[in-house]
Structure formats: C-alpha cells, structure tokens
Amino acid sequence: MTLEHLTSHAEILDHSADDAFVRYDLPTALEQPGWGYGDALAVPRLSQLRRLGLLVMGPVTEVDHLVGELVARDLLPHDVGSVTVAAPALPGVAAHLDLADGNDWEWMYAAAEPSAVAAEDRLVSLSETDLPDLQGLLERANPRTDARPFESPDQTWVGVRDAVGRLVACGVREPNHAGYPILSGITVDPAQRGTGLGVAVTAYLTRQAVAEVGVCTLGMYSDNDVARRVYTGLGYGDIHRWSSRRLARAVSSA
Numbered sequence: 001m002t003l004e005h006l007t008s009h010a011e012i013l014d015h016s017a018d019d020a021f022v023r024y025d026l027p028t029a030l031e032q033p034g035w036g037y038g039d040a041l042a043v044p045r046l047s048q049l050r051r052l053g054l055l056v057m058g059p060v061t062e063v064d065h066l067v068g069e070l071v072a073r074d075l076l077p078h079d080v081g082s083v084t085v086a087a088p089a090l091p092g093v094a095a096h097l098d099l100a101d102g103n104d105w106e107w108m109y110a111a112a113e114p115s116a117v118a119a120e121d122r123l124v125s126l127s128e129t130d131l132p133d134l135q136g137l138l139e140r141a142n143p144r145t146d147a148r149p150f151e152s153p154d155q156t157w158v159g160v161r162d163a164v165g166r167l168v169a170c171g172v173r174e175p176n177h178a179g180y181p182i183l184s185g186i187t188v189d190p191a192q193r194g195t196g197l198g199v200a201v202t203a204y205l206t207r208q209a210v211a212e213v214g215v216c217t218l219g220m221y222s223d224n225d226v227a228r229r230v231y232t233g234l235g236y237g238d239i240h241r242w243s244s245r246r247l248a249r250a251v252s253s254a
Contacts (some may be wrong), residue, residue, distance in 0.1 A: 001062075003037040003069050006043070014023035015041055020238045023108055024180045024217050026055070027071070032077060037066035044077055045084070046177055052242070053082040056093055063092035063241070071096045079129055080247065087241040094245075102245035104143075104222040108236040111215050113207045119160070119200035126157035126158070126170065133167040145223060147172055147185025157185075158204060159195050169197035173205040176217065183218040199230050206234060 006012045009028040015036045016022040021136045026045060033050065034043025038059030048055055056063055056075065060104065060212035063085070070076050085093045087104060126134060134157065149157065152174060168189040176182040185207050188198045203220075209216035221229045230237075 001038045001065075003066070006034040006036055006041075010034075012041065012043055017224040019057070020109055021057075021240050023095060024215060025178055030245070035066060035070060035075070037069065038062040038217050040066040040089075042066055042070060047082075047084075051082065052077065052080055053084055054080050056083055056085040056089065058086065058089060060089050060092045063089040064095055065092075067093050067096045081245050082244060083144045084242050084244045087243045090243045090245075093211070098248040099245040100248040101242065104241070105219055106222050106228070107219045107240040107242060108216065108231060108238060109215055109217040110206050110210060110235045110237070112235050113210045114203045116207075117196060117199050117203045119196040120204050122197070123200060123204055124161065124194045126159045126167075127211060130157070130167065131158070134170055137167050137170055137189065138185060141189055142185065142187040145187065146219075149181055149185070151203045156173050156205070156208070158201060160192075160200070162192070168192045169201055171198075171201035171205055173209055181213055181216045183209075183216060188220075193226075198227075199234070202230060203234055206236075 006015055009026060009030060012026065012164050013022050031046055032044040034041060040062035042054055043057045045053055045055045056067065083093055083097065086112060128150050131149055138145055138147060155172050155174040157170060157172045159167050162168050169187065171183060171186040173181050173183055183202065186198055186202055206216045218236065219230065220231065
C-alpha cells in the first residue's frame with residue numbers, strides 16, 4: 001500500500017466506498033485535497049461552524065500509518081485546529097498528533113419521510129423576532145448545541161409555545177456545507193420533556209427536508225440516549241460514531 005493523493009470529491013467518495021457521510025456532509029468543492037492509505041482516508045474539512053479540521057476514517061492500523069506519514073512528511077495544513085475521527089480509530093491519530101479536549105458524537109441520516117406525530121399541530125414558524133426567546137431556550141436547555149439562530153441564511157426554525165406564550169421547544173433545518181439539509185438545535189424545555197415535542201419538531205423538519213431534497217442529516221452527542229431513540233424511531237440510520245478533538249499544539253510543531 002502507498003500514500004494516495006485524492007484531489008476530487010469523486011476520488012474521496014470512491015476511496016470511502018461511497019460512504020454516506022462523505023456523500024452528504026463533505027462539499028464537492030473540496031477545501032483542500034485529501035489522502036488515502038489502504039482503506040484509511042484523511043481530508044481537511046470545515047465544520048458547520050466553519051472551523052478547519054481534519055476528517056479521518058478507516059481501520060485503526062491503516063489510520064495509524066496514514067496520519068504518521070502525513071505528519072512525517074509535513075503534509076497536513078498548519079491551520080488545522082482539530083480532528084474528527086471514526087471513534088475506533090482515535091488511537092491511530094493520537095499516536096501522532098497531540099490531542100486535547102473534545103467530544104464524542106454521532107451522525108446519521110434519513111431518506112424516507114416519517115409519519116406525522118400528534119404534537120405537530122402545535123408547531124409554529126419562528127422568525128428573527130423570536131430570537132430572544134430562542135436564545136433563552138437554547139441557553140437553559142441545550143447549551144452544547146452548535147445551532148446559531150439566524151446567523152446564516154436559509155434557516156427554517158420551528159417551535160412550540162405553551163399556553164402563556166413561553167417558547168418550550170424548537171429546532172432548525174439548514175443546509176450543511178455540502179448543501180444537504182441538517183437539523184440542529186432540537187431542544188425541549190426540561191419541564192416539557194416526555195410530551196412528544198422533540199419528536200414533533202424532528203418529524204416535521206425531517207419530512208420537509210426529505211420531501212424537498214430526498215435526505216436529511218443530523219448530529220448528536222453520544223451520551224444522549226433519549227435523542228438517539230427519537231431519531232432512530234423516525235427512520236434515521238447508518239450511524240457514524242465520531243470522536244472530535246482539538247489539537248493541543250499546531251500541526252507544524254507536532
């Protein structure tokens with residue numbers, strides 16, 4: 001096996017054996033070329049928050065060799081600030097890069113429209129006039145979310161208000177960097193959890209996205225078992241388990 005230079009999305013998709021994450025999350029206009037070794041793959045990628053990281057996937061031993069070669073040859077972009085690696089292969093990256101804190105998360109997608117659920121009739125569209133309420137709900141009930149209300153175009157926010165007008169649930173659909181729909185900010189006030197509001201928000205936004213584009217994607221923290229049950233119950237699958245870590249020091253000094 002030799003180190004391969006992958007210069008197009010088509011080459012990366014082929015090298016990944018048509019992996020769904022590569023197809024639906026990696027833009028066809030690459031930020032920078034990637035590399036392959038055996039069945040392992042590494043490619044610079046912008047996060048949804050537009051921070052440059054390195055996506056790494058593949059078998060542990062081949063990831064170890066691939067990342068070791070990239071570091072030894074000084075091929076990694078020096079402005080890479082993090083890595084996102086298929087969770088089992090994290091040791092193969094940690095052997096060569098000085099990693100700091102991060103999180104474990106999961107990505108999945110749906111390609112079929114879920115059935116309507118009872119609480120959907122309570123959903124209302126949200127606009128920038130609802131921004132203070134949205135920010136308040138996210139801060140108190142979902143502080144780890146990457147959702148940024150109305151900071152980018154083409155966001156579709158929906159929510160639920162209680163009998164006195166208080167926002168108690170919300171979620172957003174927007175295009176990811178590859179142009180496919182991604183859901184985030186799925187949030188329910190703690191006092192309203194278990195009442196089906198999160199299911200309603202997710203089902204509605206998913207159905208809308210699949211009807212228009214044919215697919216809907218989302219990410220979730222791996223410690224959220226309740227959310228996983230909601231999403232898989234609505235037809236999400238092909239779960240990718242990722243570990244994302246900041247680099248403790250610049251690549252150039254590794």
